[in-house]
Amino acid sequence: MSKAEQIVKDLVRHTYGTWRRQELWKSPLLIKDAEGVYIYDDGGKRYIDFSSQLMCSNLGHKNKAIIEAIVKQAERLPYVAPGFTSEASVAAVEALRSVLPEGLQKFFFSTSGTEANEAALKIVRQYKAPSYKILSRYRSYHGATPGSLTLTGDPRRILAERARCTIDGVRFAPDAYCYRCPFNLTYPGCGIQCARYVDYMIKEEGNVAGIIVEPIVGTNGRIVPSPEYFPMLREICDENDVLLIADEVMSGWFRTGKAFAIEHWNVTPDILTTAKGCTAAYTPAGVTVTTREIADFFEQEPFDHGHTYAYHPLVLSAIPAAVGEYKRLMKTGLPQRVSRHLKQRLHELGDRHQSIGDVRGMGHFWALELVRDRKTKEPFNVKMDKFSRKTMMTSKVARDAFDQGVYILSWYDTLIVAPPLIITQDEVDEAIDIIDKSLLIADREAVSTDIPVSKTSEFVSI
Numbered sequence: 001m002s003k004a005e006q007i008v009k010d011l012v013r014h015t016y017g018t019w020r021r022q023e024l025w026k027s028p029l030l031i032k033d034a035e036g037v038y039i040y041d042d043g044g045k046r047y048i049d050f051s052s053q054l055m056c057s058n059l060g061h062k063n064k065a066i067i068e069a070i071v072k073q074a075e076r077l078p079y080v081a082p083g084f085t086s087e088a089s090v091a092a093v094e095a096l097r098s099v100l101p102e103g104l105q106k107f108f109f110s111t112s113g114t115e116a117n118e119a120a121l122k123i124v125r126q127y128k129a130p131s132y133k134i135l136s137r138y139r140s141y142h143g144a145t146p147g148s149l150t151l152t153g154d155p156r157r158i159l160a161e162r163a164r165c166t167i168d169g170v171r172f173a174p175d176a177y178c179y180r181c182p183f184n185l186t187y188p189g190c191g192i193q194c195a196r197y198v199d200y201m202i203k204e205e206g207n208v209a210g211i212i213v214e215p216i217v218g219t220n221g222r223i224v225p226s227p228e229y230f231p232m233l234r235e236i237c238d239e240n241d242v243l244l245i246a247d248e249v250m251s252g253w254f255r256t257g258k259a260f261a262i263e264h265w266n267v268t269p270d271i272l273t274t275a276k277g278c279t280a281a282y283t284p285a286g287v288t289v290t291t292r293e294i295a296d297f298f299e300q301e302p303f304d305h306g307h308t309y310a311y312h313p314l315v316l317s318a319i320p321a322a323v324g325e326y327k328r329l330m331k332t333g334l335p336q337r338v339s340r341h342l343k344q345r346l347h348e349l350g351d352r353h354q355s356i357g358d359v360r361g362m363g364h365f366w367a368l369e370l371v372r373d374r375k376t377k378e379p380f381n382v383k384m385d386k387f388s389r390k391t392m393m394t395s396k397v398a399r400d401a402f403d404q405g406v407y408i409l410s411w412y413d414t415l416i417v418a419p420p421l422i423i424t425q426d427e428v429d430e431a432i433d434i435i436d437k438s439l440l441i442a443d444r445e446a447v448s449t450d451i452p453v454s455k456t457s458e459f460v461s462i
């Protein structure tokens with residue numbers, strides 16, 4: 001047994017592998033190094049990071065400016081209790097305000113996306129009491145802790161419910177999922193029923209305090225709603241006195257071409273949560289930001305929330321550095337150029353592979369939805385397969401691509417194309433050429449039809 005194999009063997013014995021049966025946590029790859037858009041294993045093999053790890057390493061690996069900022073902070077003041085404040089907090093707020101919509105003004109800092117959403121949940125319920133119900137959508141993930149997981153529509157919530165690790169007062173609204181419209185309607189003749197139904201739900205449910213949405217759905221599909229969707233949702237929230245919470249943990253940070261995905265619809269939420277890309281994953285930060293109106297409410301009300309590591313200076317030190325790097329990168333025009341190329345290459349894959357049902361996304365945030373039959377849209381796998389013993393078709397394709405040197409994450413129905421924003425056209429080509437070959441695995445089990453691939457984000461020309 002090699003030294004690396006021994007290290008991994010010991011490690012899996014003493015650590016829990018996340019979101020899986022532990023018998024499947026046997027041989028995680030030991031990653032030794034990472035630079036730019038590449039990660040390297042113990043043997044020096046190179047993999048192109050086509051999902052930015054967990055859609056968070058948006059600026060690639062070993063960014064010097066961010067590392068320097070963290071080192072400086074570690075030397076100056078690594079930690080101070082949240083009852084004090086630090087220059088790191090001041091700088092993080094200033095940097096965030098320079099990219100966030102103006103209406104969002106008061107911040108709470110934590111150390112993950114799920115904590116950012118737990119804070120939002122508490123804020124909404126305190127602010128809107130006695131209303132307490134929160135609407136979410138089935139195609140969603142909001143985090144691993146009980147509140148956030150209850151807001152989650154994906155299979156992880158279903159398992160948590162069985163373990164009695166969820167909270168009450170959450171209801172699920174229809175997804176803005178044009179490829180598989182829950183009302184079986186077609187845009188634009190649908191009248192945006194997925195938004196209208198939220199109005200019906202709020203009125204019929206009663207006691208609704210807020211609705212949480214991923215503006216472009218992340219893990220559960222890179223689903224881009226129609227141009228009318230968010231303006232309608234904003235209006236419905238205002239008319240019914242319900243708060244709109246945008247979870248930009250994954251869709252934020254220029255991944256879709258704008259700082260935050262909701263900006264594509266010119267809508268400002270009442271609360272925005274983010275994490276991941278806010279430090280480009282160099283430190284673990286969570287951000288919850290509210291309007292001034294909500295902030296004012298807490299002048300006379302206790303803000304019933306906090307953590308030992310809230311406002312952690314070392315964590316926050318990466319935020320201004322990352323914001324500076326995003327601005328610099330966007331000014332070069334590279335992400336804008338490469339995202340056009342990426343889109344074209346993904347559409348070509350859709351045209352070539354029978355097993356791709358829908359190609360959708362924006363910027364550096366795309367889904368290839370795999371289907372057995374394009375005509376009937378019969379999927380290879382469904383939601384509840386996720387935690388079954390079945391090997392999913394998306395996993396088979398991703399596994400093959402990984403063996404050929406491309407790290408691409410998969411969900412039960414889609415491949416997740418989300419490379420770092422620093423990726424070049426040549427690096428995109430390198431990854432796509434490999435994925436092109438790996439998709440033959442799915443093609444072999446797909447029904448041959450003359451139905452063209454669907455490109456649902458194409459008719460959504462925002």
Ligand SMILES: Cc1ncc(COP(=O)(O)O)c(C=O)c1O
Binds near residue numbers: 115214218
């Ligand atoms: C949209 C969304 N919200 C919340 C979270 C939870 O973030 P974290 O894993 O940092 O707790 C995630 C994580 O993937 C996410 O994609």
